[in-house]
Amino acid sequence: MIIDFHTHPFITKEQNSCFYENTVKDPEDFARLMHRAGIDVWCGSVIEKGTSLDTVKVLNDTALKLKEFYGEKYIPGIHIHPNFVEESIEMLEYYAQKGVRLAGELVPYYHGWEHYYDEGLHSIYEKINTLNMVVSLHTQSEESMEQAIKTFKDIIFVCAHPRDRVDLENHISRLKKYDNCYLDLSGTGLFRFGMLKKLVNEVGSEKILFGTDFPICNPEMYVRAVDFEEISSKDKDNIYFKNAQRVLGI
Numbered sequence: 001m002i003i004d005f006h007t008h009p010f011i012t013k014e015q016n017s018c019f020y021e022n023t024v025k026d027p028e029d030f031a032r033l034m035h036r037a038g039i040d041v042w043c044g045s046v047i048e049k050g051t052s053l054d055t056v057k058v059l060n061d062t063a064l065k066l067k068e069f070y071g072e073k074y075i076p077g078i079h080i081h082p083n084f085v086e087e088s089i090e091m092l093e094y095y096a097q098k099g100v101r102l103a104g105e106l107v108p109y110y111h112g113w114e115h116y117y118d119e120g121l122h123s124i125y126e127k128i129n130t131l132n133m134v135v136s137l138h139t140q141s142e143e144s145m146e147q148a149i150k151t152f153k154d155i156i157f158v159c160a161h162p163r164d165r166v167d168l169e170n171h172i173s174r175l176k177k178y179d180n181c182y183l184d185l186s187g188t189g190l191f192r193f194g195m196l197k198k199l200v201n202e203v204g205s206e207k208i209l210f211g212t213d214f215p216i217c218n219p220e221m222y223v224r225a226v227d228f229e230e231i232s233s234k235d236k237d238n239i240y241f242k243n244a245q246r247v248l249g250i
């Protein structure tokens, strides 16, 4: 069993985040390639650049449409926006009723906002907390990310992208400091052999979630990279699916 905590499914051409155009063609092709990589379930938000509330709404509706299409295989993630506080809160309530448990991956730089401790986010986080939702964050501005994690202790924040050296050390120090801080393996980092073993040795395997950033990244490379690391099979199970199951309540 493998759950990919960090993907970006799509319907339209503009939402298709393939690095090289048309590598993944449509929602069916997306599922085919996930299965080819041995991934059973995938999570995450639909992404597209745009600063308006409309963009956010369309992306969230698309995530729900994809949920209808993929069924149990997809855990949709929705966007919120600190410039539209009331609307974001309404969206959270609406999507929570539809069974959505995940906010994000949030990508502020796509939607014209800056940081994770934005004034506008405070009441949004409170709502997320009440609804018992999980937040997936694109790692940026260490300070604001840490401030949010520290202040909203009851929300699980899953930071994305281990990256290298300084970034990785910052992740490790946050993972040690905050019980509600988690890390997903998508994007840069996993290709450095020994990175995952170091993470597991320092913080344990309970707070590390498997993730790829598909269709931007090659998913099978991540599956194989985790498998090749010299960690126990119990740790691998935690990372491949158990932690995601626990965090998302699935």
Ligand SMILES: [Zn+2]
Pocket (backbone or CB within 6 Å): 006, 007, 008, 105, 160, 213
């Ligand atoms: Zn991403």
